[in-house]
Amino acid sequence: MADETTSKDQPKPPESKPAAEKPAAPPAAKAAAAPSAKPAGPTPQPWESEMVAKFKARFGSGIREASTYVGQNYMVVDGSIVYEALQLLREDEGFDYCVDITAVHYPKREEQFDLVWILYSFPRNERIRVKTLLKDGASVPSVVAIWSTANWLEREVFDMFGIGFDGHPDLKRILLPDGWKGHPLRKDYPILQQDTEWVKINLGIESGQ
Amino acid sequence: MSIAPLLNKVFMVDLIKGLKVTFKYQHPKEVYTEQYPLERPAIAERYRGLPRLNVNPETGETLCIACNLCATACPEHLIVVQSERNPATKRKEMTSFTLDISRCMFCGLCAEACSTDCLELSQDYEFALYSRDGFIIDRARMERGSEPTVYTR
Amino acid sequence: MTDSTKSGFYQETAGPDQTFLDANELVLNMGPQHPSTHGVLRVILRLDGEKVLGTECVIGYLHRGVEKIAENRTYTMFNPYVDRMDYVAAVSNGLGYCLAVEKLLNIEAPPRAAYIRVVLTELNRMASHQLWLGTHALDIGAMTPLFYTFRDREEILKIYEKYCGARLTTHAFRIGGTLYETYDGFEQDVNNFVKFVTPKIGEYEELLTTNRIWVERTKGVGVLSGKDCIDFGVTGPVLRAGGVKWDLRKAQPYSMYDKFDFEIPTGENGDTFDRYIVRIAEMRQSLRIIDQAVNSIPAGPIMAKVPKVMKPAVGEVYVSIEAPKGELGYFVVSDGSTQPYRVRVRPPSFVNLQALDKMVRGALVADVVAVIGTLDIVLGEVDR
Amino acid sequence: MLDYVTSYLHSSLTPGQAGNWLWALVYILVIFAGVSGIVIVMNWGERKALAHMQVRLGPMRVGPHGLMQPIADAIKLLTKEDIMPSEADKPIFWLAPVWVVMIAFSVFIVVPFGPTHAVTDMNIGILFMLGVSSLGVLGIVMAGWASNSHFPLMGALRSSAQMVSYEIAMGLAVVSAIVMTGLGGIGPYGIGSGAGSGTLSMIGIVQAQAQQHVWFIFKFFPVGLVAFFIFAVAMIAETNRAPFDLPEAESELVAGFHTEYSGLRWSLFMLGEYAGMVAVSSIAITLWLGGWLRPFPSTHGPAINIPFLWEHPEQGVVDFAFSFAPALVMLALAFFSFFNAMRMPKHPLLKIQTIGLYAFGLVLAGVGLILLAPPVRDRIQDIFWFVFKIACFMYLYIWYRATWPRYRFDQLMKVGWKVLLPLGLGVLLVTGIIGLGPEIAAWLKGVV
Secondary structure (H helix, E strand, C coil): CCCHHHHHHCCCCCCCCHHHHCCCCCHHHHHHHCCCCCCCCCCCEECCCHHHHHHHHHHHHHEEEEEEECCEEEEEECCCCHHHHHHHHHHCCCCCEEEEEEEEECCCCCCCEEEEEEEEECCCCEEEEEEEEECCCCEEECCCCCCCCHHHHHHHHHHHHCCEEECCCCCCCCCCCCCCCCCCCCCCCCHHHHHHHHHHHHCCCCCCC | CCHHHHHHHHCCHHHHHHHHHHHHCCCHHHCCCCCCCCCCCCCCCCCCCCEEECECCCCCCECCCCCCHHHHHCCCCCEEEEEEEECCCCEEEEEEEEEECCCCCCCCHHHHHCCCCCEEECCCCCCCCCCHHHHEECHHHHHHCCCCCCCCC | CHHHHHCCCHHHHCCCCCCCCCCCCEEEEECCCCCCCCCCCEEEEEEECCEEEEEEEECCCCCCCHHHHHHCCCHHHHHHHHCCCCHHHHHHHHHHHHHHHHHHHCCCCCHHHHHHHHHHHHHHHHHHHHHHHHHHHHHHCCCHHHHHHHHHHHHHHHHHHHHHCCCCCCCCEECCEECCCCCCCHHHHHHHHHHHHHHHHHHHHHHHCCCHHHHHHHCCCCCCCHHHHHHHCCCCHHHHHCCCCCCHHHHCCCCCHHHCCCCCCCCCCCCHHHHHHHHHHHHHHHHHHHHHHHCCCCCCCCECCCCCCCCCCCEEEEEEEEECCEEEEEEEEECCCCCEEEEEEECHHHHHHCCHHHHHCCCEHHHHHHHHHHHCCCHHHHHC | CHHHHHHHHHCCCCHHHHCCHHHHHHHHHHHHHHHHHHHHHHHHHHHHHHHHHCCCCCCCCCCHHHCCHHHHHHHHHHHCCCCCCCCCCHHHHHHHHHHHHHHHHHHHHCCCCCCCCCCCCCCCHHHHHHHHHHCHHHHHHHHHHHCCCHHHHHHHHHHHHHHHHHHHHHHHHHHHHHHHHCCCCCCCCCCCCCCCCCCCCHHHHHHHHHHHCCCCCCCCCCHHHHHHHHHHHHHHHHCCCCCCCHHHCHHHHCCHHHCCCCHHHHHHHHHHHHHHHHHHHHHHHHHHCCCCCCCCHHHCCHHHHCCCHHHCHHHCHHHHHHCCHHHHHHHHHHHHHHHHHHHCCCCHHHHHHHHHHHHHHHHHHHHHHHHHCHHHHHHHHHHHHHHHHHHHHHHHHHHHHHHCCCCCHHHHHHHHHHHHHHHHHHHHHHHHHHHCHHHHHHHHHHHC
16 A cells, blocks of 8 residues: 555664654644643552551552552552452452553563553442563463453553463453464564465565555 | 323324324425435535645645645645755745545645645545546646536436 | 354264254354344353343454553543443543542532533433333343434434534533533523423333233343342443442432432342333433532532643552442552553443343343343443 | 036136146146246335335336336346356355245245145145145255355355254144134134134134134234234344345345355245245144135125135125225236336436336236236235235335344254243143133132
């Protein structure tokens, strides 16, 4: 397809954030926006509550951080205690509904992945996010035993990020076909790689773009 | 079971109620179908159809100032604007404008970004083609605007 | 059907210990090309005659990588893409995304914009439920409600077309409010629609609610109790039909939903019939909200002060709304640049679909179809 | 030879009984063409009626108001590529649609469109009909098996189970009607008096209704009605139509037993299905709705058997009035065509269609005028009423399909075995008791 604007800049160095170099933001506007130093946005505030205190007492330094950001509470816990902490949240604190499990990839960090559990409690009408930081190739215990909903959500995280979940009943790709190479939501996954490879093999042309 | 539900069941009132509804709708005035090429739907004023480049109706000059804002606003990067500086007026003038409507999703972000009244999403919705070739439209097509399909036998 | 042999459970059953009649289980591959899997869902059914012994969903046929696209677009640019996830409730998707980014930018839409958003979102809930009702009835064999619901949904689409220029993938809201001012006669149109559609809902009910075939086909089918719903993370009408009175519009009101008076309809048994009743009741409640909202749209601006180039501060938010299908959440991470660092969509259809296996185990093939219909999944959202 | 041809004309027997093979052949061809014609009209009518119930227009492009649509469909189906699945059991795959069509059309041998208008009349006519029509399931099972695919197989199994179960209820209902033929007497409750000719012959059954001056649907009210209801439900199930269309439930089994069929073979299945609908409708009409008898047959008197009514002016004014019905219906249809032609939007594209609709109206009006002529008027009556009743049944089929959801398999079985079967037994018992009322009373008197 004749998409002149994207074809040039697509094979980009995998290290950098791929989006930053796109000619997306108009240069003129960018120049205009840069000098007007925006007021710094809200910053995370420490989150003090009975529950956090209980958790800190129980796990000590396992709870790395407990903060509030624009009214949303989150807790960063150590990978070693995450299963225990989640189980405690479900059983003792009433977070009976696992809203979502997802991850964020920070390729420049040593612990590359933020793995996030978003939980909700029906009795308390309260949300909490539990985060843990993971190295590439590390895995965490699966929480399928705690919330059945985690089954597909964990599969999706595995599919998209390649994070393993120990004890998951059926950990395989969910959205992408089984033979897919790579994990697309990693920042170092170039969009066009798979496409180019496919057209080279199947159509015998250099690029589909 | 009290008597009324039993009678309802035996005389199949529940089924007959449904039959009544479908029978009622047989009246020709209930028909909702639009006979498309004969009757054309009324297109709303704000309809986001095929993008169009407006020209000054008096002089026929384009309103485009080649600022490239539409190209940068397009999420799919479908717009390519080429311009050159006119040495006489010292102004940038658009030389070519292409748009790939095969991937356009008519979100209207380009028209929102346009700093003049030039780029606009028109009410034209009939631009289906038999091949992909014609989907990259140029300035002339966009300035001409809507070309309602005429059906003949 | 040969490729279904690859699926995990097949090897368990096809062993050497087959009976002399060679009566082993039938593996039926339903979809991705099947009339009632609502798109490209593929369900591999393990059957004993007509009885379902187990299912496996194969999804992803419509995967477009929305989350990856988001990382390569600015916040404004990504807005039209969210419409393409749950394409029958595009406005709700847009609302969720706009609210999430607004939260990230720490701004709030002005009241007028919020009211317009409520009107359009509730109209969208109507449209989504109507489409659901039509297709669900079609799955169970009643052809006609489909056409009635589509006819009535058309009026909503016309309002959308007049309001924002598109019918399905509307791109109606912008971050910070709405772009479009209401057109002349918007209130009139919406009021007319409410008047027009109220008796029509009665007609749907006449066709289905008391119909003995409908009742037999839906009562006690695909039971999912409230407890199971919570365990499976199932939200929306499915959860409410299980008896859990929970609606994000009430629990954590957003976009001024706390200003409106409406009820949360709930069911008791959590079966397909209850879900049907709950959704019908929700349509009526939506009309109530629309009626209240459209007649009290305050004057004022429709757009908050939003910088032309959005650069939210570094941080992450999770904002969710009550979409027609359940909790639709956006987890947006900003790294301070113009583009979101990560956008995670918590799709209600995806999570709800997971409960399919539990709901159809032991039921018949016809029930599988009914249950897929009653879950109200949209594959665009399941696969994203 | 000419004698052989003309000798039959004044016979009051069917050609089969008269032993006139030539006329039997003519009848066979006419009935085959007629039933195919009904199927074609039904095809168009179903699409239009269904569309209008669903606030749509249905076919509108091929011919005026889509009148030529069935022909276009036929051309399309005939010219379509004939796909035979490579894994299919080829001879059986080939045989199945042929079988279905063959069975669907063979039952028409005994269907009496009029007192003499049947290919033949068997003394076991109704048994023959039930027996042959139940062979149709074999074609469906063959299709499902030979396709070598899961959906067709399940459709075929559903179909066989469904047909077998519903045939029992159907048979019981039929038996009660046959019992009624043996109970003479005039009017709904006329018992004992008058000739009762217990018969299985299709023509005999209608004649019994004529002699008793009552359609059996009203006989021993509501017993006949309940028997008819049982038959009506079973008949929908037999023909795999909504709400019992499980074997081809499109939302569950894609297309059921004919999933793998396409083109001509598929159209044969369709032809068989619609012909089957006509066939079972004609059983119902013959048994309960007075066959070729017009409404209010009680005024007919015993002279109904005489085929040449115009020779009997003593039949009275009601008969005379009713004899105009066919012509009037035709003229009404013609008027409807003209009306629609006038309502057509004035658009150059629609010119040909408008003219076509006028022409169609003219043809109908012409037919109507021909039907007004006295000899034709009286001869056409029987056939007209029979076809008219078939049309009503076809409309009901469409109406049900538009309105109701589909039963599930186990519920279908439940309805068949737990509702219709006991009901059928009960109806049979009650018919017998009422019919033998005087005898039972006499016997009781003797005992007491």
